[in-house]
Amino acid sequence: MITQKYLPKSTDTWTWRLMHTMDLDEVVALAVDQYQSEVEGLLTPSPEAFRYNLELALCEQQFQLSREQVIVARDRNTNALMAYAWCKRGQYTPYSTEEMAEAAIAHVQLHLPDRVRIRILAQMIQQWILWCHLNNIPVLVSSSIRQEQTAFMRLHEQFGFRRVGLLAIKRITQELT
16 A cells, blocks of 8 residues: 655655664754653653663664664755654564564654655655564554644555554555555
């Protein structure tokens, strides 16, 4: 069900790559500036804890690419951070022995035009699916803590996810779908 229109194109104004430690300051700043308010009053945000956990993920990714995937999208011309995504494996539910990958974070600069944000989010989802496929992870699960998440969840449905409660879940098959 992958829609070809979302695949990365040479006309995209951004490029994707694995995140490096040199990206940490900007990624943490983006999370604090544009997304921290989503959890305030519910959780006590800690940029230091977020940075620490990202550093652990980057170390894991550097030595075991099949364990964590943290990617960034940067503007082709200015190198400005446009988005980042974090997916990790090793998640299980109490009622199944099948391993799942969890799409932990999908942050996009909120000032970008809607069409650009949607394309970037769609490409994140494609990257997660491909990463799961390449690493033989049978199930991918995603959710959102954002108050406005309708478009994000609709994108999941376009990629063949099934919405179950507040989750979007997809069985990863041998065929890339």
